[in-house]
Amino acid sequence: MNSLFKLLLGVGCALNVAAQAKEITLLNVSYDPTREFYQEYNAAFTKYWKVKTGDDVTINQSHGGSGKQAQSVIAGLEADVVTLALSYDIDAISQQAGLLPANWQTNLPDNSTPYTSTIVFLVRKGNPKHIENWDDLVKPGVSVVTPNPKTSGGARWAFLAAWAYALETNNHNEAGAKEFITQLYKNVPVLDSGARGSTITFAQRGIGDVLLSWENEAHLALKEFGTNNFEIVTPPFSILAEPPVAVVEQNAKHHGTLAVAQAYLEYLYSDEGQEIAAKNFYRPRNPTIAAKYAANFPQLKLVTVDQEFGGWQKAQKKFFSDGGIFDQIYQP
């Protein structure tokens, strides 16, 4: 009798849960090269959430240049979460649209950056132009592919990495750095709007000698196009890219998805989330998992935006706003 009662109770609970199982949809507006990562991560999260709550979560993705994506959210694209290339773009959403609080970065660990990355060089197999360091990018006859810093977060990281290198190598002389960056962009024949576009330009359209690429994007290119065609050159110096994530609180509240959206981002810090990041060539924050995948991530000198430029607000204003240094040095 007791067993029967327990069986009936269990069935009843299961039916009750099934009857109450909700269908939830989230929109993750992300930057350009994260497609493969979030495909894998989303599958893991939906499974985790189903087991935990019984609810079904569907995550829709939008990808594009980080700056463009931020403007889309400001213009009304109802993202529940944003996972962009740099904090400045999420700050813009907070300041211009008021969709999340100004202190959003305190919501999650490590300033809401569950993984890091850097900028490396993807070159043709055999590295025929012998590109090893940032200096080689300004040589005559070297064609460089990089996206447009006005729209792409990765392009802004690459620009700042080059500028930081130029400062390091000429006694922090700003005029010298400007000359360096001017020469570099003279070697850029095409500016795509996002990192994925530049990968297409370099790897599929066969344009250029070197692609300034997100580290993960470079590995994806090797995977997709084969190690017979390209190779990665990790320069000895680059920039620590910290792509942040945030819940777009006003949208999530309006959709009734606040709790799930928060859990979705928190899961990025879980062991499974960190493993998926590492497998997709993002440098995990978790030291144990980082050590496990250390062979994938060469050591190099990494400088930060805060150290070199006083933070993104200052860097954006100085280099990428209208009339900034990029506008001054780049003539299409």
Place this chain on the structure above:
Amino acid sequence: MKRNRLLITIIAGLPLAVNSAVADESATNNETDIETLKQEIQDLDQKVRVLERLRENDKDDATVAAKQQPLVKLDSSGFTFSSPDTNFVIGLHGLIQFDDRSFFETPPGFKAGSDGFLLRKARPILTGTVFHNFDFNFTPDFGGSAPAIYDAYINYHYNPALQVEVGKFKSPVGLELLQSDSWTFFNERTLANNLVPNRDLGAELHGDLFGGVASYAAGLFDGAPDYSNPGSGIVNADYDNNLAFAGRLFFQPFKTSGIDPLQGLGVGVGGSYEIDSGSTTANYGGLTAGYVTDGQQKFFTYSATAYANGDHWRISPQGYYYYGPLGLLGEYVISDQQVTSGASSADLRNAGWEISGGWVLTGESDSYNGVTPKHPFDPLKGQWGAWQVVGRFAELDVDHQADSTTFAAAGSALRARGWSAGVNWYLNKNIRVNASYSHTQFGDIVGTANAVTKQPENVFFTRVQLAF
């Protein structure tokens, strides 16, 4: 001798040595040239790739930019402006009807109507949708006797089956009345149309069900008398505190059946109910301003002392049938109204019916929403638009309890019966020209016939219409 041989050898060998050196240099030069050419080819190849990629990116940017541009459309349906995300859509349409009426003296020396041209309707029509679900319509009319606002409403459509409309719009009772003014068979609606309410102020729940097989409308309104012409200002002058219910059910049972000959069959019923609390101080006592003929002449009015006082209900079974070039429309209307005049009261049941039909001679299909010519008028190409012959019968009977000047104005006719015949020429989707002849006979005159009712009305109509 040895020296000579040596010399000869040297001399003989010189050209060879020179040739060899020249050949080496030439080979080196050739290799250099080849390498240079290879490099030039590679450079050109890169330039071509870059140009192609720039073109691809420009195309992508243009596609994105196009999506961000407002959409502007201009076609036979009018002007439409839309935001890129279609959250805001505005349409500008119009209806202009320029008529001529010519009354015939029958018998000679007897006619009531005045001949002449008139601007029957001049309507700029502003429609739109905001945030996908909220439609609006604002339609003033500058034709006729005085400018008036005909339609001004907002419609929230949750989905086709569930919509809420508020404002001023056509009351959902009469089938002929609900047909667009652009597409009626004749210039003027029939005698039976006198009994249905026109525009009214209120709120209505309505929708189409099962893919349009069934449609419904049910609303609460201020209440409108019979034949309330918006231009007369009567509709806006609500004279009592009571609301009127008006509703309609309409079925097109074979609409989605695939049975072609029956798909155009529609039947339904409309009705209204209100309790009138009129008085002699209200406009026309809260009653109709008068029933009019096809020539728009009043053949019946209530007496000056009569007013609406009590129940007023209407019922209108109705239907239409369209199949290919054939179009038929008919309805029967009862307007039952309690009327008081002095110490007398009566429950007056006025009834009317009409049957109208048309045949498109050029073979196009007719519909409740008009005829679209297959070959728009273009004489240079031998295209003559669409031609339609039309005809109708109609009758209106006022309750014989009104057969005295207690309730009816002297000279009013309690019965009017008429027929009409005509031809419509659809030059294109937007321009129509029509000509028709209407004959109306009067009977059961209250007292002595007046200028209108003492002879039949015979009138020839023409119209040039622009609708977009």
